[in-house]
Amino acid sequence: MVSPELYVALRHSHLGLVSLSVALFALRGLGALSGAAWPLRPAARGLSVAIDVVLLLTGVSLAVGLQVSQAWLPVKLGWLVAYIGLGSLALKRAPTRAAKALAFVLALGCVTMLVGVARAHHPLGWFA
Structure with a gap:
């Protein structure tokens, strides 16, 4: 069990890193x-990798x-794994611009669902 002070620091770090990570992905995707x-x-x-590694470490912690x-x-x-796969398609691996755009939108949708699950502490996320 972590101390209340450490919990607050980890939580704030995690939330800030989520914001940085998603913002950077959105900028890179649009680019x-x-x-x-x-x-x-x-x-x-x-x-992007550096932010995501620290983000993962705070999440695991x-x-x-x-x-x-x-x-x-x-x-x-699961939403995180889908986001990573779709993000890879959006930034590099999808064969066409249309496929990249679709993967980009779907990746952002995965982030939206991931945040909903995390906020609600429920598998249905926003729909709970």
Whole structure:
């Protein structure tokens, strides 16, 4: 169990990193859709990876420290895996611009659902 002070610090860090990560993904996705080269350059990719690694570490720390084992956590992780896969398609792997755009919109939808599950602490998220 984590102390209340550590919990607050981890939670605020996690929420801030979520905001940074999603904002950077949105910017990179819009850049990729417009045909810009910078979203795939090492600096942009490296920053994204660095933010996401620390984000993952804070999330794991919260889950372990709070001994979270509710039914909503695997659902949240499922949305995360879908977001990562769709984000990869949106930024690089989809063969056409239309497919990249669709993957981008679907990835942002996954984030929306992931946030809903996390906020509600319920597998149905916004629909609970």
